[in-house]
Amino acid sequence: MPSISIEELFYWKKKQLSKGGDPQSLSLLLDSLGGITKNDYSLSIISSKDNLYLKNNLDYLSSIWDEYLTNSSPIQYLCGITYWRDLKLKVTDKVLIPRPETELIVDIVFKIFGKESQKLFFAELGTGSGAISIAISLAYPSWEGIATDIDPDALKIATRNFIESSEKSNLKFSCGSWWSPLESFKGKLDLVISNPPYIPRDTYDKLPKEVKNFEPKISLLGGEDGLIHIREIIQKAPLFIKNNGWLILENHFDQGEKVRQLFIENKFTSVEIVKDFSGIGRFTIGRYK
Ligand SMILES: C[S@@+](CC[C@H](N)C(=O)[O-])C[C@H]1O[C@@H](n2cnc3c(N)ncnc32)[C@H](O)[C@@H]1O
Numbered sequence: 001m002p003s004i005s006i007e008e009l010f011y012w013k014k015k016q017l018s019k020g021g022d023p024q025s026l027s028l029l030l031d032s033l034g035g036i037t038k039n040d041y042s043l044s045i046i047s048s049k050d051n052l053y054l055k056n057n058l059d060y061l062s063s064i065w066d067e068y069l070t071n072s073s074p075i076q077y078l079c080g081i082t083y084w085r086d087l088k089l090k091v092t093d094k095v096l097i098p099r100p101e102t103e104l105i106v107d108i109v110f111k112i113f114g115k116e117s118q119k120l121f122f123a124e125l126g127t128g129s130g131a132i133s134i135a136i137s138l139a140y141p142s143w144e145g146i147a148t149d150i151d152p153d154a155l156k157i158a159t160r161n162f163i164e165s166s167e168k169s170n171l172k173f174s175c176g177s178w179w180s181p182l183e184s185f186k187g188k189l190d191l192v193i194s195n196p197p198y199i200p201r202d203t204y205d206k207l208p209k210e211v212k213n214f215e216p217k218i219s220l221l222g223g224e225d226g227l228i229h230i231r232e233i234i235q236k237a238p239l240f241i242k243n244n245g246w247l248i249l250e251n252h253f254d255q256g257e258k259v260r261q262l263f264i265e266n267k268f269t270s271v272e273i274v275k276d277f278s279g280i281g282r283f284t285i286g287r288y289k
Pocket of ligand 1: 095096097098099102125126127128129130131132148149150151154176177178195196197198218219220
């Protein structure tokens with residue numbers, strides 16, 4: 001293992017940041033491919049420790065940093081991991097990098113269900129890396145969840161993330177389009193969550209290259225108006241959600257009112273648009289009858 005002094009590491013970090021990028025991305029690189037967490041670094045400074053040990057040498061880490069800056073490759077894909085809520089998740093270019101605003105979905109669940117300890121059944125449609133379902137399964141060990149996705153490669157990553165985050169078996173994974181893997185759960189679900197692809201085509205065409213060139217199109221594009229998947233999910237939801245069960249959807253910044261109408265047309269009550277940290281109506285929630 002290559003060894004390095006704190007001083008050397010300090011100057012290396014300074015040099016990398018002078019080329020571009022931000023300190024959080026550099027920390028992710030040092031943690032995942034260098035094997036030095038932010039904590040290791042701070043503790044070494046406080047305890048005046050002489051040397052730190054790296055998983056890979058600095059030349060290699062510099063080459064990854066250069067690739068990130070030159071090609072606009074997302075640092076999470078280059079490092080193979082991302083942090084989301086308190087989870088450390090494996091990510092590859094087969095899954096969307098879970099976004100910070102999506103973390104709020106889990107807080108919405110906490111707000112609705114509080115410390116509910118009875119056994120409930122939930123499903124997540126389009127789980128990607130598994131972030132949302134894993135966070136819910138860990139928070140509610142008595143619940144049973146099923147996380148679905150149309151992409152078997154995404155499901156492999158989600159399954160692995162669950163195994164590495166939890167010792168429980170209260171989350172299962174199933175492959176297929178939207179409701180099709182849930183035929184045996186008709187009328188049985190207490191909660192359904194989805195962050196489906198919702199970007200309208202003209203917006204998709206203009207996405208920044210670090211998103212459009214790297215993240216899966218199937219995770220982002222929601223048809224011409226962005227609502228093709230949201231419509232399908234809401235229209236079939238009454239077949240699967242129990243009376244008084246909840247549906248929570250993430251939507252694009254300007255879709256809240258249209259999605260609210262779709263909930264109402266499909267017999268949902270207590271329909272509400274929930275804002276994200278930027279004040280954008282990012283989520284729509286409702287109760288089936
Ligand atoms: C916006 S990503 C959300 C991923 C993850 N839940 C998150 O919040 O980070 C949408 C996910 O839906 C999946 N998906 C796309 N079309 C689908 C379909 N017809 N049926 C099921 N899943 C689908 C994609 O593969 C992708 O993983």
